[in-house]
Amino acid sequence: MMDGEKGCAPRVSLWELFWVMFKIGAFTVGGGYAMLLVIQRELTSRKWISEEDFPDLIALSQAAPGLLAVNISIFAGYKVRGNAGAVVATLGSCMPPFLIILIIAAVFGGYADNPYVVKAFKGMRPAVVALIAVPMIKMARAGCKAWWQWAVAAVALALVAFLEVSPVYILVVVIVIGVMFAVLREGRGKQ
Amino acid sequence: MIFWELFWHFFIIGLFTIGGGYAMLPLIRHEVVAEHRWITDQMFTDMVAISQMTPGPIGINTATYIGYSVVHGMGYGQFLSVLGSFTATFAVVLPSFLIVLAICRVYTRFNHSTIFTGTMSWLRPCVAGLIGAAAVILITPENFIDWKSWVIFVASFLVTMFTKFNPILTLLVCAGIGLLVY
Known part of the structure; x- marks a missing residue:
C-alpha cells in the first residue's frame, strides 16, 4: 500500500497535492473526525488512495501520534509523491489554520x-x-470494556486533575505496562 | 531561550498526542499552564474556544495561538511572536511527520499485531482519563462565575452528547447567551 511513487494514478503535481491538502486543512472544522468523509472523497475521487486502502490509512493515521487530519495528509502525500509529497502535503494542511489563527491572535489582543x-x-x-x-x-x-480499564481511566484522571502529574509520565508508564502485558500474554499463548 | 523551550514542549506534546486533537489538550494544558504559567487556565479556555470555532485541526490552532501569545506576552514584537507561532506549530507536527514516514517505510499493510492491540487496550482508557482531567481542571471559579455558567455547561453538554448539533454553533449560541445575560 505505502509504496511511495508507484501509485495507481498518473504523476501528480506537487502544486495540486498542496492545494488539495490546503482545502482539507481549511475545512476541517472542530477536529479531524468530522471531516473524514470529505478527506475520503478528495483522495479517492482522484485515485490517490483506493477505497479499499482508505480504512488502512485511517488505522495507520490513528496509530501514529499527532493529529488525525495532519497524519492522513502526510500518508497521502508520501503515497502520491514520496518524501517531497509528504513535506508539501504537511505544509498544505497546516497552512490555513496557521494563517487564520495568526490573524486572530494579532487582532484579538486588541479586543480582549x-x-x-x-x-x-x-x-x-x-x-x-x-x-x-x-x-x-x-x-x-x-x-473501557473491562473493570480494570475503567480503573486506568479513573487513576489517570485523578493523577492529572488533582495531583498535577504530567500526562507524559502517565502515558509512558501505561505504554510500558501495556506492552509488558501484551508480550506476556502472547508468550503464554504460544506455549 | 523561549523559542527553544516552545520547540521542546510542543515537540513533546506532538509526540504524546495519542488519539487525536482532544488528547492534545491535557498535554498542552500541563506544559503551558501548570509547568510554565505562560498563560492562565482562563486564557487556555478562551484559546480552545477560538480554536474550536476556526477551521483546522484543534491542535494546530492551539499551538499557533499559544506560540504567538507566549512570545507576545513576554513583550516581544509582532515578528518574533509570529516566529513563536511557527516554532510551536512546526514542533507539534514534527513527531507525526517523522513517525508517519518511518511507518510508511516499514509497513506494507497495516498490521493488527496482538502487541499493538494489547497496548491500545491500556492506552485508550488512559487517554480518556487524561481528557477528563483537562475538563475537570477547567472547572475554575473564573470559568464558572455563577449559576448561569452551570446552566450553560449542562445544556451544551447534553446537546453535544445526544444530538449532532454542530459544536461551532453551540459556541456561537453560548456567546450570544453571554451577551444577553452578562
Whole structure:
C-alpha cells in the first residue's frame, strides 16, 4: 500500500497535492473526525488512495501520534509523491489554520477588554468545558470494556486533575505496562 | 531561550498526542499552564474556544495561538511572536511527520499485531482519563462565575452528547447567551 511513487494514478503535481491538502486543512472544522468523509472523497475521487486502502490509512493515521487530519495528509502525500509529497502535503494542511489563527491572535489582543467580547467569552467558557467532557465520555465508553480499564481511566484522571502529574509520565508508564502485558500474554499463548 | 523551550514542549506534546486533537489538550494544558504559567487556565479556555470555532485541526490552532501569545506576552514584537507561532506549530507536527514516514517505510499493510492491540487496550482508557482531567481542571471559579455558567455547561453538554448539533454553533449560541445575560 505505502509504496511511495508507484501509485495507481498518473504523476501528480506537487502544486495540486498542496492545494488539495490546503482545502482539507481549511475545512476541517472542530477536529479531524468530522471531516473524514470529505478527506475520503478528495483522495479517492482522484485515485490517490483506493477505497479499499482508505480504512488502512485511517488505522495507520490513528496509530501514529499527532493529529488525525495532519497524519492522513502526510500518508497521502508520501503515497502520491514520496518524501517531497509528504513535506508539501504537511505544509498544505497546516497552512490555513496557521494563517487564520495568526490573524486572530494579532487582532484579538486588541479586543480582549472590549465589554462585548468579555460577555461573549463568559458565555462560551462553560461550553468549552462541556465540549471537552463529551469526547472523554465517548472515548471511555468505546475504550473501557473491562473493570480494570475503567480503573486506568479513573487513576489517570485523578493523577492529572488533582495531583498535577504530567500526562507524559502517565502515558509512558501505561505504554510500558501495556506492552509488558501484551508480550506476556502472547508468550503464554504460544506455549 | 523561549523559542527553544516552545520547540521542546510542543515537540513533546506532538509526540504524546495519542488519539487525536482532544488528547492534545491535557498535554498542552500541563506544559503551558501548570509547568510554565505562560498563560492562565482562563486564557487556555478562551484559546480552545477560538480554536474550536476556526477551521483546522484543534491542535494546530492551539499551538499557533499559544506560540504567538507566549512570545507576545513576554513583550516581544509582532515578528518574533509570529516566529513563536511557527516554532510551536512546526514542533507539534514534527513527531507525526517523522513517525508517519518511518511507518510508511516499514509497513506494507497495516498490521493488527496482538502487541499493538494489547497496548491500545491500556492506552485508550488512559487517554480518556487524561481528557477528563483537562475538563475537570477547567472547572475554575473564573470559568464558572455563577449559576448561569452551570446552566450553560449542562445544556451544551447534553446537546453535544445526544444530538449532532454542530459544536461551532453551540459556541456561537453560548456567546450570544453571554451577551444577553452578562
